[in-house]
Amino acid sequence: MAKPKVALYWCASCGGCEEAVVDLAEDILKVVEAVDIIFWPVAMDFKKADVEGMADGEIAVSFINGAIRTEEQGEMVKLLRRKSGLVVAFGSCAHLGGIPGLANFWNRETIFERVYKGVPTMDNPEGVLPQTRTAVAGKELTIPEFWDTVHTLDQVIPVDYYLPGCAPPPDLIMNAITAILEGKLPEKGAVLAPDKSLCDTCPLADSKPEKLSLKEVKRPYEVILDPEKCFLAQGVICLGPATRSGCGERCINACMPCRGCFGPTKGARDQGARSLSFVASLLGIEEEEKMTDEEVEKLIDQIPDPAGLFYMYSLPSSLLRRRIMK
Template sequence: MSKPKVAFYWCASCGGCEEAVVDLAEGILPVVEAVDIVFWPVALDFKRADVEAMEDGAITACFVNGAIRTSEQEEMAHLLRKKSQLLIAFGACAHLGGIPGLANLFGREEILRWVYEQAPSVANGGTYPQERFPAPEGELELPSFSPQVRALNQVVPVDYYLPGCPPPVELIVQAVTAILKGELPPKGTVLAPDVALCDSCPRKESKPEKLQLSQLTRPHQVLIDQEKCLLAQGLVCMGPATRSGCGAACIAGNMPCTGCLGPTSRVMDQGAKALAGLASLLDAKDEAQVLAILEGLPDPAGVFYRYSVPASLLARARGEVRHEPHGRH
């Protein structure tokens, strides 16, 4: 009996998801032994033509990390969808748009102008990349830069979502094991616990029953108490609006949760959920007091929507179309 065929591909992301696979350490050995890796260009010498030559559905499961920003990434998403039985959005960028999705707060031309003309380190006379260039060796072609960053399921249908920045090793192992055993949940499921991180936070007992905040602060501005609830210390923690499944790794490092595992199935918009929760805690009687407290939050979009701008209600308001609902099961 032939082994299940598995593929990995890297779109718009930092590469941390590829590192997460390597972080399986010796645990990757039984996985490699149980599957046939047929496409993993970042680690092995595979070409696009190798995938194109496969029969449709030949790949048992394909893990795509990164958001979709260029024409090449969109083409590969469609190709891998066609060749795969299961397509898994691997990591926060594929799941929700991730940190690259913050670029959607700016226009395409604005980004290009800054990168190729205005940034302090630029000295190229305002030369922009050309999608096609007639060189002596033949016409060269670069992928086009799309107007918006999109999550994977805004481009192609996705079967499962493995969240995190990067996905925790334990969740990767559980997902691969479920695939190999044929014990996957219904399609569309996020392969992580459907409860908020606060539920498993080691500091939850220290959160006051009635919590009110008179100021907000940032981690570098205070000496953080290692035992006390971070929200109670005036630090913006995304734990109440974020799935568990990471082992509260950031909390263990004495830092607030930044929300990389995305929302639970009961939350329509992770940023709005966190913002509403925080607003209910402010100890303010009038607008002036509210504004004074918010001085401690200089980048609300980067805090509440760090990983989820393309998948958010903000995207809907801007008229950006979503392919299908992001996994919330």
């Protein structure tokens, strides 16, 4: 019997998701034994035409990482969708928009102005900006259009499953591949990770006090964190309560508070709003009855960048999706 065909593709991403596949280490041998990788631009020499030449649905599963922010990415994922039985959004950027999604605080014009004119290292006296069409020596060169807004994969094509994380850890990748090969997948649309919050599985959970109260907000660089004690109890914001578990607590174990790359827990619509909600609940809770409006405002203002913090990985998937540019 022919082995199931698998495609791997990247869009607006850093390459860490590709690295995550390599991080399967010896397990990758089991994967290539069981499947045929027919498209993986970062590692193997296949072209778009190879995919175009396939029958619709011929690819068993496409793992697509990265957010979608250019015309080319949009075109490629639509092609892969047509040719694939299953599409898995692989990693935070495809799932939620990820770090590239923070560009939704800007738009094409402001990004181009900054990158091609504003940065101190740029030497561009004529102020040339990328154009989709340029005439060169009697010919026309084209490049894909750069969009104003970064999208999650499921805002561009239907997605069957989500593998969360920046990047997804090897155990979850192997679980997903095994589930696909054995036909033991959960209902469509599922996130292939546990349904618990990170706080539930956190190794520091026992040190979390019964009643948490943040008297002041400290940023990680301002304190030397005790690696054995709940970071929230140390006054540093950790998004564990509003983030899905399954990451292996990699950041926590490295003494870094959670920044939410696994996305919201099941049922939550907007990870940032959920995070904002619990953080505002904990702020100054002990003294709340005595505090004046001005004092509360001062406390709240200790979070200088709430949108950037609470939507660090999920701005394009949020209810508002992007900043409104005026």
